[in-house]
């Protein structure tokens with residue numbers, strides 16, 4: 253049992269079993285593999301806050317794939333933890349929003365960073381390192397950071413497939429593996445648990461990874477034709493907005509789709525539960541969507557479409573049809589799809605969108621009906637606004653016509669004449 257000296261100072265934080273496991277670990281590297289919402293990120297950050305308060309002048313680095321990932325994940329959780337703990341607020345001198353650094357009165361800091369490459373990761377040293385969603389970070393970057401970490405490394409991820417953690421770390425004597433899932437997180441609503449468990453009927457492999465935290469072999473992603481971009485090019489032409497209605501358990505998802513140079517450019521606008529139609533209208537306005545912009549929406553909700561139309565929005569129901577899901581996927585697969593870095597939820601969905609597998613293990617022509625509240629609106633835009641033939645894959649291989657020389661019947665004439 254913990255004694256007073258080692259006891260974490262913020263029992264008021266409400267630590268889960270994962271918190272204890274991480275806090276009392278003496279391993280050099282603590283690997284937190286787990287299903288979704290098991291409380292990994294939250295617990296590790298609580299540990300980091302405790303460490304920063306307990307020891308003066310510590311440098312703690314939290315790293316994620318990029319800044320949007322930090323903002324939507326580790327940094328947001330850290331701010332929640334901070335706001336919920338008075339003890340923590342008393343120990344904190346300042347939060348530097350621009351540089352994303354928590355500064356403590358005892359001189360410790362927790363910095364939130366992302367690194368472009370291994371060279372970039374060579375800058376700075378630290379006492380503790382937290383690698384959030386480590387499968388988004390290359391071994392090279394991790395390795396450079398690890399070399400410059402004095403005390404302990406925490407790692408977390410959902411194990412979609414094996415990667416460098418499995419190949420190079422797990423099984424080593426100085427590495428502790430903790431596997432968790434939503435059942436280890438006492439702070440979760442039943443509806444979230446039910447949603448996670450319902451993966452079982454959709455896809456066993458997804459269930460294994462996201463509901464049980466076991467290493468999967470999630471292969472066969474439907475879209476492998478998408479790439480990250482920093483912004484929508486200035487000369488890209490807006491095709492339409494896509495909108496999927498949700499409410500209690502499902503998010504309402506909205507995005508804008510543009511075209512430039514035969515490629516699609518997509519930017520997520522919002523992704524939230526609990527939005528009424530009036531809220532959606534406010535969100536559209538706040539995101540700068542014009543009332544003349546066509547919004548292709550889920551036609552299963554005619555009442556919501558009519559509501560928005562009466563508020564002056566240019567909303568059209570997505571075309572329906574027996575094969576509309578398969579057709580729209582086929583259309584989208586013909587394009588190079590550029591997704592803005594800030595479209596975190598769309599990126600997550602694209603990384604999880606797979607074909608269903610039947611009882612015998614055979615892939616069927618139906619996507620798993622989960623994590624598609626931004627992919628569906630993207631499909632709606634494809635159905636209504638993009639040609640079935642697609643122009644994204646038009647290969648301009650035909651040479652320009654050159655008239656045959658008339659005068660000399662030389663080798664050219666002999667060859668093709």
Ligand SMILES: Nc1ncnc2c1ncn2[C@@H]1O[C@H](COP(=O)(O)OP(=O)(O)OP(=O)(O)O)[C@@H](O)[C@H]1O
Pocket residue numbers: 265266267268286287288289290291292293294295329409410437439440
């Ligand atoms: N100690 C806690 N006190 C209060 N709420 C908590 C605590 N731990 C977890 N939660 C809640 O559970 C949610 C899920 O936790 P967290 O984001 O840490 O899970 P995760 O395992 O990192 O999930 P993912 O793998 O999807 O990133 C948090 O957003 C928070 O609302």
Ligand SMILES: [Mg+2]
Pocket residue numbers: 292293294325408
């Ligand atoms: Mg997490």
